[in-house]
Structures are given as C-alpha cells and as structure tokens.
Amino acid sequence: MEMGKKACSSILWRATSSMRRLSTATVTKTSSSAVKDKETSLYRRLSALGGSDGKVTDTLNEWVSEGKAVRRFEIIGYINQLRKYKKYEHAIQLLDWIEKRGRKLTHGDHAIRIDLLSKVKGVANAEQYFNSLKESSKTKETYGALLNCYCQEKMADKVMALFKEMERLKFVSTLAYKNLMCLRLSLGEHKKVHQLAQEMKQKNIPRDVFVYNTLMNSYSSLKDIEGVERVMKEMNAEGIQIDWATYANLATIYVKAGQFDKANSALTELEKMDNLRDREAFLALISLYAQTSNSLGVNRVWKSLKSAFPKTINSSYLIMLRALSRLGDMDALKKCYEEWESACSIYDIRLANVLIDAYLKQGMIKDAELVGERIKKRGAKPDFRNLEMFMTFYLKNQQPDLALKYVDIAASNVKAEKSDWKLSQETLNLFLKCFEEKKNVDGVEKFYNSLKQVDCVNTKLYDSLLRTYIAAGRIDSQMHKRIKDDGIEMSSETKKLLERVCCPS
Known part of the structure; x- marks a missing residue:
C-alpha cells in the first residue's frame, strides 16, 4: 500500500487541490466557546447517533425538555463538527431544527444547507433549494456554495454560466476562482488553470497560498518542475506567507518526480519553521x-x-x-x-x-x-483488510485452500454484522487465476458458494467458475440447470464457449 496516498491526502489538506476544501465550512463564524463543543454532553449525544436516520430532532427536544438551553452559535458549531466527520444528514437535521423553532437562517446558513443537500440528496436538490430562496438571500455566499457544488460534480457548463452571473452581480471572489482552478485541474485543463491565475492578477483579485499551491500542482501534473519552482519564487516575491503545508506539497511534488534531494531540502525548510x-x-x-x-x-x-x-x-x-x-x-x-x-x-x-x-x-x-x-x-x-492480506499471501504461495478459510471468515462476518464487503479486484483476480490454471473445480466451487452467500458474485467470477468447469471437462446437464437457476449474467465470450463445448439442454 502506498503510504503517501494514505497519509498525505489528509495531511496536506491546505496544499492540495481537492474540491472539498472549497466548501462553506467557514462561512458562518462561531465564538471561541463553540470550539469546546466536543466536551459538552449535548454534542456527545449528537455525535453518538448512528447512521443517517439518527433522531437528531428527538435528541435536541429531549435536551430542551430537561430545561437546558440550546444557543444558536453552539448549534452552528455542532453542524460544522458533524460536517467534518461526514455526518451530513445529521447536520441538515440540525439546520431544520433551528428553522422550525422560528430562528431565522443567515446567508451563511443557507450556503451550508446548499452544500449539505448536494452531498446528501444530489446537486439537483441543492440547485432547487437555491432557486427557492428569496432574492435577498441569493448572496455571494449562496452563489458560491452552488458554484462549489457544480465544480465538485464537474458540471463545467453550469459552472461557467453561474460564474458569469456572479461576475454580473459582482459576487466573484478569490474563493470562486479557487473553485474554477480546482475544476480545471481535475479535468486536466492545465493551461486554463494558469489563465485563471493570470486573470486574478490582472483583476487585482487576491491570490492566496491555496491558489499558488493549485498552480504548483498544475505544473507538477505537466511534469514541469521548473514551473513549480517559478511559482515558489513568485510567492516569495509577492510576500505570500508560505505555510508548512506548502513546503510539504513541494516535497510531495519532488518525490513524485524522483528528485529526493530537493524533496529533503524542502522538508528541511519545513522543519526549520518557527512555532511548528x-x-x-x-x-x-x-x-x-x-x-x-x-x-x-x-x-x-x-x-x-x-x-x-x-x-x-x-x-x-x-x-x-x-x-x-x-x-x-x-x-x-x-x-x-x-x-x-x-x-x-x-x-x-x-x-x-x-x-x-x-x-x-x-x-x-x-x-x-x-x-x-x-x-x-x-x-x-480482524477486519476485511486483515483477512485479505492473508488471502493474498496464501494465493501467491499457491495455497488456495488456506486462502479460502479466510474467505469463509469474511463471509461469516458479513452475515453476522450485516455489513457490506466486496473482495478487492486484485485479490479476486489472484483467486481466479489460481483456480483456472490448476483446473481446481472444488476450490472455485467453494469460493463461489462462499461469495454467493453474501451477494458478492459478479459476471467475472461466474465466468471463471464456468471456464474452470470447462477446462476440467465437468460441464454436464446438472451444470446447465445450475446456470439457469442462478440467473447470473455470463459474458458473451463465455456463452459462445459453452455453445461450442456442449449441446444446449
């Protein structure tokens, strides 16, 4: 497993170009005491709710019935925390509760709801909510939230139409440009990323550290390390305060380019930063x-x-x-x-x-x-990752029977916990290759039955089962009946192969 992908995708959040960084998380300001909301028992009750159908309203009403106050800024703090942990449905329910109790939503609250609706119910629902707002509530914040939704879904035409409307209303900001830059970067349109950065400069729209990091990532995608280094020089020339995440981003770019000496130099600069x-x-x-x-x-x-x-x-x-x-x-x-x-x-x-x-x-x-x-x-x-590691080990050592024991454990856990699990494509391919090469009918049969119990059978697995039977000369009338009874779609190639090796029943 690539450690860098696992670690740096979350660690370098300030330096990456991920669209989720441009959500409306900081639109509504909360007081310093809201930062301590994790310590309150109300937040503990809310965060303990499981699934998307947790009774947020019941929890809040119960709290109020106990004679305890619920202040608006605290609720907004809870919403931001729930969004952080991707409990979007619960966050929406909190907003609904505020509104039902007669408390007027701010423009920032509307922007948050647009973002949440897009995540929970889809961008069309978020768009519908935006259109339902009073004209006085269609502000820079709400326009920006909808623009972000479009960008996350890579809806380029809608993005540009909305951006032009924002320009007409003079709602365009650094945040809007960052959304556009991230969209173009995700689409591989690197020249447009550069054009947007230049356009910001010409219009005197502030270019912050995020903009420069997005530019760096764009040049990196083009394997233009000199371009990356020019951006760093420009940051220094413009007096942009370079944060630790920028040095980490630069080091990541050098690592990807195989320039480890330069990567280490960037990391040394990071280490030397004051008050780290x-x-x-x-x-x-x-x-x-x-x-x-x-x-x-x-x-x-x-x-x-x-x-x-x-x-x-x-x-x-x-x-x-x-x-x-x-x-x-x-x-x-x-x-x-x-x-x-x-x-x-x-x-x-x-x-x-x-x-x-x-x-x-x-x-x-x-x-x-x-x-x-x-x-x-x-x-x-043991979790499923743990079980698959052992499966992979035994398969690579040509011991499919031992690998199958871990498949049985995984299937049992799925049934007991009522959880979702799909065997990774890499491990699945190892199983299929092993069975087909050795004409291991008994093995593929056990494998098939275990996965069928937890609804993990796909066309590729079914094809492999049939091909293994064909290779072992085990296709008969009973097998034909099973093919019909199972009702799993075969590939056209396997259907033709079956037609060639046996007569239809």
Missing part, C-alpha cells in the same frame, strides 16, 4: 521522509513529535508504523508497535495490520499469525 505546533505537520514530515528513504529524518521528527505533544495518539503511531514499514526496518517497526500496544487505550486494528502486512511481505507467516492471536487476546476482531 501542528501535529499534521510532523506526520507529513515523517511520511515524506520515509518516501525519500531518509530514516534519520523519520526518527528525528518522531522524537520531536513526541516531545511537542504529551500524548501520542493512534493516528500518529499509524503514520510512524507505515513509515518504518516502507523503510523496511523490521526491528524498529516491531518495537514501535509494541510501544503502542502496551499503552493504547483504544485498540486500532489498522496498526496491527501494518505489522502483519510487513511480516507477510517478508514471508514471515508465523510472526504474522502471532500478531493475529494478539489481536484476539485484546478482544478485537
């Missing part, structure tokens, strides 16, 4: 140093992180374990894992998976199984 107190900055450093095979940098920053923060949380250990695994330092990896395991208050299976994955890649199956036993002793349960 952001945990994510330390995690970005660890992840990126590992990608440049700089073990000294990894260990140095790990010590700095533990010194800067009194409590080392699970997510920090996860990044460090992935870094040590990437470096291939098994001794340090095991030591770090044991340090975490001995002190953790919440057991996170993902950390155990890193160690298991490293053992399996080294062919150390016994050590991997011992970690699995330790998981059970802690009262935890």
